[in-house]
Amino acid sequence: DTEVTQTPKHLVMGMTNKKSLKCEQHMGHRAMYWYKQKAKKPPELMFVYSYEKLSINESVPSRFSPECPNSSLLNLHLHALQPEDSALYLCASGLPRLLQGSGELFFGEGSRLTVL
């Protein structure tokens, strides 16, 4: 199994809603990532979890709240978002570089979020 699975594929929410994006991998990877991608732009790193601990937060607003319940799952909780948060949210996983020389990341298909 070399897949990273993200759900839902599409999400429409209002600015007062609370929703969550989910990501799952069964490759034994111990580093998991959330990226945000706007149209015609490269992915921008949001969060990195390493061994289920938050290791990097790229100054992301608190209306985005990540959670890593176990080594296979990564969630992104959304609350009080703004229309400008509409984007494709990509999850990725990989082995920490101490264990794997190349540092290759495996990406999911993404969750396309629209905030009304």
Add this chain to the structure above:
Amino acid sequence: GNSVTQMEGPVTLSEEAFLTINCTYTATGYPSLFWYVQYPGEGLQLLLKATKADDKGSNKGFEATYRKETTSFHLEKGSVQVSDSAVYFCAQLYNAGNMLTFGGGTRLMVKP
């Protein structure tokens, strides 16, 4: 700082034409280098990679050689197909951590 620069698109080619997408990096040391491809409406897929100088990554007819002397990792394909139409991202993993730095992406459009 560490950054990746790739040629701006869109690149429009006819089928069977030769493709080159330039990519240069500025990380110190010996980063790993990658090309990712993103088809319309999809996530990113790893296309090829190289982990040390003079390595050549190849996949699906695409090739890129890690050139330390020119800090480059240009993507090439001898004969493109319509199905190659996508956005291509060059990326590097710098030594300090587990984070990829992406270039701005290059949109390739191949016409029949």
